[in-house]
Amino acid sequence: MKEFEKLKQFIDKHSGFVLVGHKNADGDCIGTMSAFGIILEKLGKSAVFIVADPVPHNYFFLKKVKDFKVVNTFDCKQSPVILFECGNMERSGINLENYGERANFDHHPDNKFYAELNIVNPEASSVGEMAAIFFREYFENLIDSDVANSLYTAIHTDTGGFAYSNVKKSTFEVASYLMSKGLDNQLVCNEVYGNNKIEKTRLLGYYLENLEVKKMKNFNLCYGVLALKDLERFNCTSRDTENFANYPRGIMGVDVGVFFLEVEQGVFKVSLRSKGKVIVNKVAANLGGGGHKFAAGCTVKGEWPRVLDTVLKEFEKDE
Amino acid sequence: MKEFEKLKQFIDKHSGFVLVGHKNADGDCIGTMSAFGIILEKLGKSAVFIVADPVPHNYFFLKKVKDFKVVNTFDCKQSPVILFECGNMERSGINLENYGERANFDHHPDNKFYAELNIVNPEASSVGEMAAIFFREYFENLIDSDVANSLYTAIHTDTGGFAYSNVKKSTFEVASYLMSKGLDNQLVCNEVYGNNKIEKTRLLGYYLENLEVKKMKNFNLCYGVLALKDLERFNCTSRDTENFANYPRGIMGVDVGVFFLEVEQGVFKVSLRSKGKVIVNKVAANLGGGGHKFAAGCTVKGEWPRVLDTVLKEFEKDE
Known part of the structure; x- marks a missing residue:
């Protein structure tokens, strides 16, 4: 968990961040970005959320998603960047300009470890699970029901509802922990799965x-x-x-x-x-x-x- | 948990059991009966499994399901009976004759507490969750991957894949525990949900x-x-x-x-x-x-x- 300590320092050091999702961002990516956004705000820091494609409407209920910007090119003005589930820079689908220090937060095995700080755990079910473990360790008191709902969205969608082989003992432990932090699992699943276009x-x-x-x-x-x-x-x-x-x-x-x-x-x-x-x-x-x-x-x-x-x-x- | 202690005594006291499901038995009922069957067998005891309706084919992969009998009437010959998710005797859909002592194992709030031993917990997500907690307490060493798969079938189907409001912190804790006992969550979900009739x-x-x-x-x-x-x-x-x-x-x-x-x-x-x-x-x-x-x-x-x-x-x- 040396990387988690470094990520904590990375967050401590800066006051404003650019959070970057991958092309056609999915529930894991969007939910985790939302959770990071809430935590950063509670720390008194600012965050800009950028993605290359529109967010699917079934994630609109998550607290930070209304702030997501859809862009092709983005001038980071030397701000530090956290890239979510981007195995390489191109995976974001965004032409990032003038970025500062980069944190690369991913769980895919093909990640290229291209950034200044690489937090990559291919054993994790999802980046949502990684984020939950990170937040529990360093920002325990800041995890509220909005954070819990965002992370459950990430975990539930990326495990097919705890159906896939990426589910570990730790995945359930994290979900159990999120329940103690105010997770409304029914709300999340109604919004994510019960909101289909006719x-x-x-x-x-x-x-x-x-x-x-x-x-x-x-x-x-x-x-x-x-x-x-x-x-x-x-x-x-x-x-x-x-x-x-x-x-x-x-x-x-x-x-x-x-x-x-x-x-x-x-x-x-x-x-x-x-x-x-x-x-x-x-x-x-x-x-x-x-x-x-x-x-x-x-x-x-x-x-x-x-x-x-x-x-x-x-x-x-x-x- | 006084009732669990009584259930343990109930099992200790007898050598052969009749396990009874409810009409149109669902994944929770079938999975839990299967798990009880495996545990009873490991204890050197015999079990007969009876249900009023054919078991849906997507549960055939569970170890004990091939032994399930579909009956209208059943002569229990004074054997002790465990009824699963039967709020009253009629709910089984079976005309039970000559039954011995009855254990009533349920999580529905409308249960009539009609049996000699009533283990009813409306707070539980499923009888699968109740059974997991019971087995963990009394038969820890007997829980193998077949038991874990049976109980996960019960829990996953009755919570809509951890989507419904009946999910508690304990539900995830139980699932995490089952992982440590050899649960193959992907196998279960493939069989239960990935086996649809064309x-x-x-x-x-x-x-x-x-x-x-x-x-x-x-x-x-x-x-x-x-x-x-x-x-x-x-x-x-x-x-x-x-x-x-x-x-x-x-x-x-x-x-x-x-x-x-x-x-x-x-x-x-x-x-x-x-x-x-x-x-x-x-x-x-x-x-x-x-x-x-x-x-x-x-x-x-x-x-x-x-x-x-x-x-x-x-x-x-x-x-």
Whole structure:
């Protein structure tokens, strides 16, 4: 925890900070930035929050989120910067100018340790969990229900509701600690998960209704597809399909799930998800993409259902 | 914890048990029965597991579930019985004959304390949490990963993935403890939530695609409906609609969600769910039903969309 001590000194030393999220910032990144913002304010310090993309509306309930600025370029005027979940500087999606000392706060294993201070723990479920442990150690008295709600948002979203393998004993211990600090877990989950756009919900419905299961040589595959005209019909954009790739894998008896999303006319983003029996990043690589063993992706050009054929053939080759 | 001491004595005293679940047993009930079964076996005692309805397939991975018997009537031959989440004897849905001493293990506030030994804690998130605390106190060394997975199934399903207001500090503490006993939280969640029937998923899709939002005088209502012919078309039964009632409430800007399910020709089960602004059990009561302030239900006879009109009018009356 030597890094935590250094982070404490980093915070003590400065009076104003620039907090930077990653491209398409998620619940972990946004919740943790919000929590840092509240703590810094209580310390009498100022913070500017910047992200490259608009914050999804389901995080608007968090205290600091209304102050988040969406920017392409930012002049830091020599202020110290804390980057959240940015494995490298480009990951922020922001052209940062004139930044001062940088703290790099992350839990991803591919982090490049590029900053003056690198606090990177790939064992942590989330940066929310890291922040909770840091705050508990140094700012115990400043943790209020807003901080707790922000950090629970981070932890709950990044662990899929305590469902993923990144959950450790410490993750539950931190959640238990946050309960003692006024966490309203129901409020958080209602806001984050119970606030769905009707258009997106109907699009999801159409997508689920039309899922297809395909028997391959040695395994079962389930796929779903959304064409540009479907997005248009439901008054949605590709940003409304976040998480859709996980549904086909969730079908009983299915080993691999595939989500085809037409991102431009005749260009399909293909997301591959495996339950663990079939390795999918080889297939993705053969089609010019990449990724992890059990979660990978690629882009395939062509018209439907030729694109489907291309991907299915690649799977058969690979078996 | 006097009751826990008595339960320990109850278990010590007998060598064979009948474990009884409630009608349409859920993850909490099934997981906890499974955990008790494993512990009893390790103690060299025998257990019979009985339920009134088939166990949903997504719980088949739990160690003891293959031994569960589905019965209407059961001759206990004077064996001691442990009833799980049965507020009264009828709640089991089983005609129990010749039962011996009864232990009543529940966390619902409406429990009737009808048994020789009543272990009822309405503060507990789940009977899974109660069981974990009991086992930790008396059978610490017998808790293995199968017990931990069974109890996590119970806790995770009954708290909506640590999302509901029944979650306490102790709930997370118990989960943390189960991690130290070999809990595989990812396995549990993959099995419980990632094992959906394709037919049910398509039915859910159709339901979501056709959700409607209705502006009432002082609030917004979202409803979905499934007719008998829809269930038939998707090759599903009403049992495949478990949890469907929660989706309409999950829409942004909506205060009340309503799910209409045709259970017989011209007979609709109506499930009402509120986000907290509108009290719904009064509406349900006016239509001959009942329930909690924010989750209630009733049955309305008639043809669609007359049934919808009836319910909407009742809401307008109530405003």
